[in-house]
Amino acid sequence: MTLLGLLLGGWLLTALAPLLARWLGHRAGWPLAAGLLGLAAMALMLGYDTTVEQSVPWIPSLDIALRLRLDGLAMLFVALVLIVGALVMIYSTAYFRGKPTVSYYTLMTAFAASMTMLVLADDLVLLFVSWEFTTLCSYLLILRSGPDAGPPAARTLLVTVAGGLCLLAAVATIVVRTGTTHLSTALADPAWSEDGTFATTVAILVAVAAMTKSAQFPFHAWLPDAMVAPAPVSAYLHAAAMVKAGIYLLLRFAEPAAHAPAWSALLITVGLVSSFIGAVFALQRTDLKALLAYSTVSHLGLLTLVIGVGTTAALTAAVVHVVAHAAFKSAGFLYVGLLEKRAGTRDIREVGGLWRSMPLASVLILVAAVAMGGIPPTLGFVSKELVLDGVLHGPGLWLAALVALSAAITVAYSGRMVVSTLPGAPTRLAPASGTWPMVVAIAIGAVAAGTFGLVAPALDPLVGRAVAATGGSGDVHLALWHGVTPALGLSLAAIAAGALLIVARRGVDRVLDRRLFPVTGVGAVEAVQRAVQVTGRRLGDLTRTDAPAAHLAVPLLLIAVLGVAGLVALTPSWEAADSTAVDVALLIVLTGGVIATVVARSRLGAVIAVGVAGFSVAVWFFTLGASDVALTQLLVEILTVVIMVLVLRHLPQQFGRRSVRRAVPAAILAIAAGVVATLGPLVFTGRAELSAVGRWFVEEGPVETGGANVVNTILVEFRALDTFGELVVLAIAALAITALVEARPRVTRPVLPSVSSLLAPAAPNAVFINVLARVLVPLMLLGSLYALLRGHNAPGGGFIAALIGAGALATRYLGAPDDREAHSGLPYLAIAGSGVVVAAVSGFIGYAERSFLTPLHADILGYHFTTSLIFDLGVYLAVFGVILGALDSLGSPEEPAAKAGDRR
Incomplete structure (x- = not known):
């Protein structure tokens, strides 16, 4: 059992997914869920209490390898990706009943495999490739959601690909500066502490890449926009998996990037702003799915903020909140999918009395909402208190107070989810028949979010190893009760303030029932997209023509200019060599063919003349002993003539007349390019019989x-x-x-009238x-x-x-x-x-x-x-x-x- 086997197992499951979907239909989620759980168990057995590494050569000449590393941080994220993925697969067996599932199951398992490869990657190139795989899978999953999914999918792709380019720039910079693609080695390189410019550049690039993937301000709009995707896709990609890729990247680079002062300032600022705007926008929404989407922006903002603080306490809070958020947010999105399937709506103004019509599901969403609001005794309460404690012992009280204010708004929108939908007159619902897999998946996520707080010490080993992998101390002691502390006071104050906002929700709704900003995030992305398209069209207009001469002029001009510049600058030696009579004869034939091609008025005549030139070159190759090249040239000439004749049937018989004004510059350019293309090889090779490289191929190639x-x-x-x-x-x-x-x-x-002839x-x-x-x-x-x-x-x-x-x-x-x-x-x-x-x-x-x-x-x-x-x-x-x-x-x-x- 190896890491390579774990990775290949994920991709093998991806290959089997379309076959299982064709064979079992919507029930294919069961074997796929079993496969993901099996991979999770394999990962736990491999690296629960130790770090495992494996490397397979990929491109040895560039020091690029399929390097895999399962440490504490990778272990945590692999477990989340695979376990939550299994829950979503179970849920999908009921959600997609009677619907096509081949592309869905294939893309979902491909996403799980890509995320697994991302968190296991210990090579910078493999890390980037995996990152782009997640981007592509996300785009395709959104795009397949329906006829209206095209624009949101394109906007999501535009933002996340921009982040991918930043990551590519960071990878290239790291490789050039540290001299290795080995991620662990590169992160431990002294350049991070010795070269402030390098550290700052890479830190900013990595931060921007992570912010685009984790939907942080000003890149936050794509996540709510992507809610056009079905509930299981939202639950997995945009709550528990894809958006966590950015958080994983921040945690992985937290220790070395902390040497750049801009790292902490950027993450704290962006995280705080994202936390606030996400919470406020969530409190505005009446669509439960949109509410949860903006809630995700807010919680990811808190995670970004505490990673920016960078202390052991802050990193511990980040790791615990990653687990808590995956549990309660996946349960929340899956619940919304169940509600939408049975009630036909997600609007909290259109549903009520769910206590009586959906009693079990109502209990589960209540537990998930309580955990999301950070209310004891849930894991959300434990993580929120850790966040406040980490901020208090870092930047100080002022920032902790702002975080507590954001937490109060979180309590408000979490309570709004349940107080607006559970009591009241029961809403007419579709029968619950066949939805029990959906309830099971919701229950597992909700119970985990609600009960892990009671057994928080059981998470010490997993959390401790993850924190140690980020550069913090692995000595972690989680508990539901830490005594009376300032963090507890701020937490209780946030709960109380949130409760007041729930009580006063009608007044809050009146205040928030308006556009808070003149520009929306989606509008900003669309504006950028339009600007790029307009700029591209205007640049394209400069060369948009069907005339081949216009396109050929550019490379010919470059050949002439660069060739002359090279000849003048390098002034290489030229050793003259004797030419034979055969060389002279073939040169004359070749020249005649070229001249005949230029002066030909008939297209067929030009084809024949080109053939004369081509065949003479082939014969020349034969005389020089290059039989492979000569045979290739000969065959290409024959087939080219045949294909050109086929094209000539659809063209006029004669070339159009060209004015002297156009012909003279074209002739000068062609002659200049031809002279340079001829002199270049002659001069730069020195007419040597065989170069050193050629000699090596001749002597060592057969060996x-x-x-x-x-x-x-x-x-x-x-x-x-x-x-x-x-x-x-x-x-x-x-x-x-x-x-x-x-x-x-x-x-x-036009077809001419047939003429009676023996040749007709x-x-x-x-x-x-x-x-x-x-x-x-x-x-x-x-x-x-x-x-x-x-x-x-x-x-x-x-x-x-x-x-x-x-x-x-x-x-x-x-x-x-x-x-x-x-x-x-x-x-x-x-x-x-x-x-x-x-x-x-x-x-x-x-x-x-x-x-x-x-x-x-x-x-x-x-x-x-x-x-x-x-x-x-x-x-x-x-x-x-x-x-x-x-x-x-x-x-x-x-x-x-x-x-x-x-x-x-």
Whole structure:
């Protein structure tokens, strides 16, 4: 049993979730809840009383690893994430009865796995990746909530992604300054205490990232806005899990960031403001869900504040309140979902008499509300007293008094939840049949919030280890009664003041029944969103044109300018070399092809001229001994001509005439870029026969890879990650081809009247190539497979093999009498996508030895086998799919949209 097993267990559960949801429907929540509880038990057995670490290489060259660490703080958050997640899954079995659940259960388990990975991460890169996973899962869960969920989901994504960018900047700064991605090592680096600029910069970036995720002012608006999501999503993501990710980040960085004076001042200020505005806005609301959402902002503000205080007492208060808040807030949100399901409303003005119509649920929400208000003997009372005590022994009485005032408002809105809904005339409710799992989930959260205060000392080990992990003392002694203390006095005063506000609630409602600020949080986010969009459109207008020349001018100009600047600044040596007659002849042919292309008035003539230039380059490569590159160039030229001819059918036969005013600058720019692109390689390589790096690949490559083809081993072993990125680009190109062809109807030249001629019928004139294709196509397909298998040791490989296979398709296409018969009907998008998947799978195999895309080698029956062959197969499929897509899309008959639908 290892930490890696714990993490993989969460992702395995995510993979099983859609299968279970399809098989069991809404009842899939039961096995998923059991799985989450099993993972929680595994975590407790692994690290309840000890710190466990594990590391698996990921990108060794950059010191990035799958480092996992289960200390006291991670143990606490893992337990909360998994246990509350299990309660939500149980609840969902009744809440989503008769509704689609595949995407819901998949995303919820993915979120649980992402949060688990986040709190276990002991590598800065893994921490950031996990952080972004939680952002993505949250966005998708909100987005799937209904047709009106799009804008709130987008606003949530906008705010949380901005925080993610701040975290990315913090991670980059830490890695550069400390020289490691190992989180524990980086946090213990002396740079935090020795370099004030570094400490302050990272502290502010981390604080902003956490505030966006934990909905702190001025980023608080997204959380109430996200309440469009169903109750179980709100209970888990926006009360007990996602918003706690920011609190976890603050606690994890609390000790080193405390060296920056701005850390404490920022957290205390923002936390206090968030606590007040959240409490006041909650007291304003009549929608129970909105009330609880703003209550979450308020409680998270208290947590931010005490983390900013930073003493052991304050950190202890933060840890205990994290537990208490998760218990009573999850119970509260789940109760609202039950009420909404049975009463059809969440408005406290429209429900009443719940004491009699929902007696058990009423008792449970009363307990949860009492805990939320911090009234004895609940865990909420214990945590509130600890918060007040931590503030009193930190900044002092003035801040403690303000916190007590916020606590009084908390008592007021907590009481408002029950005094407005439980007494009175009973509201007509839907039958309770089948809702018992919802009541069970509410009961567990409410009972935990209500009774943990009575057994507070039992939490000492868990809380003590969590506090110790934040830099405080692990000597923690929790109790319901600490005697008569100033903190107790402030707590009782807050309860009394809150009770008075409840009694005077009608007057309070009249005072608060208005807009308190001229600008709403949602309005501010929308304004920023509009400003970004308008700015983007205006910047885009500068280059928004369909003319290729306008887009080509920028890179050509940069090549010319930077190339000339490099030549002047570096003044490298150039060792002249003798040229052969073949070189001169090929240069003349190449130059002629380029000139013919430039002066051609016919598009078909230009294609032929480009082919002359391309074929001459291919021959030149052959004469220089670069057979791999030459074969690739030759095949690309052939297929390019075929595809360009397909495009030419939809374009005018002749180029439009260009004015001298436009032609001269274009010619100057093209000549300058061409001269620089030619001189650059000649000068910077010094015309050397072989560079030091090239010599190493030639001499050591076969030893390292077991392959004699240096070009192929560079592509699929030494630079496999670059090649993998290119495969993704190819798959996107296949999608782009489809999108462009289907986005608008194709323009076809007018069909001229048919002329009686021996050349007019297509079928008889295609006999020769059809007969030839019957022999060539199978041979070319077999040849492509042969080139794929031999590529590690001889000219070939996935790219060349795919070009040969695509050449077979092109031959078949050219032999077809019309477009309909030429259309292959093969799913080219699936083929190209499968290439990326195969390459990724081969990359993950590399984890068996070192890291992603590390090739594994073995001798099987005298044949040297390497997983690079699997990667090369991915290259083959991706390239083959793109070329097939070009042939089928550009050469297909009318109604391309219908055919594309068939292909997919």
